[in-house]
Amino acid sequence: MRISIGNDHAGPEYKKAIVTFLEAKGHEVINHGTDSSDSVDYPDFAHPVAEDVESGNVNFGIIICGSGNGIAMSANKHQGIRAAVCWMKEIAVLARQHNNANIISIPARFTSVHQAVEMVEVFLTTEFEGGRHALRVNKIACQ
Template sequence: MTTNNRIALSSDHAAIELRQAVAAHVASLGWEVVDIGPTSPESTHYPKHGAAAAQLVASGDCRLGIVLCGTGQGIMMAANKVKGIRCGVCSETFSAKMIRQHNNANMLSIGARVVGEGLALEIAEAFVSTEFEGGRHATRVDMINALEN
C-alpha cells in the first residue's frame, strides 16, 4: 500500500462538473489530484472511467480514488472489479467515514444526481480525512481481500 498523498478522480459525462468541484476541494485539503477526466460533455461509458481510476489506485500510483456518475452505483461496480479495490458509494458523511475507518476502502463513489455539491464536498472530505482503524477490522478486510483469490 502506498502512503503518498495522490488521489485519482474520474467520472462519466453526468458528473463532470461535480468531479471538478470535488477535485478542487480535495486539492485544497493537501491532496495531489490526478484528474483523468473526461472533460467533454459527450455521452461516455462509466465502466472505463471507473476502471481507469481504480487501476491507478491498485497500482499504488495513487493512494485513494474518487469516482462519480449519475447514481454512483455503476462506476462503483466497475471500480470494484479491479483487484485490490474496495470502493463504496456514499450519499452522506457517516458512511464515507466508516468505509475508510472500518473497511479500509481505497475508493469512494458519489452520485451526481443523488447529492448536491455542498454535500458531495463534505462526503469527499470525510473520506480523505479518515484513516483505517485496523484491529478487528483488519481481519475482516483480509477476509474481503481473500475473496478475490
C-alpha cells in the first residue's frame, strides 16, 4: 500500500513513529511533513497529501497537527477528500466504516504517539461498509 503523510511542527515525533510502523509492515510512505519543531503552516503539508490521495497516487493519507482540525480543514478543501479528525481508535474505525474517510487527521496535542499508531493501523485495515453509508457519503460532495 502507498500512503502519503504530512505534518506541521506539532507532529515530527508522531510522523517518525508512524512511518517506522508502516515501513515495517511493508508499506511505501511518501513524506510531505516537516522534521522540525520550528513553526510552519499546516496547509503547506495538507495540500500535497490531499493531492496524492485525490490523484490516486496513494491509497490513503495521514495528516498531523496540534488539534488535527486546521490540517483537516485544509485537506477537505479538495474535492473527493474525506479527512476525519480521530482521537481514539474507535473514531478511526467509524471514519472508515461509515464515512469512507481517505485521510486520517491526528491531533498530536491530544493523543499519545502509541494511540496515533493504533489509530493508523485500524484506519488502514477497516473496510467501508457501503450500503446506507454510501448514500450519505455520496451527498458530501457538492456537484
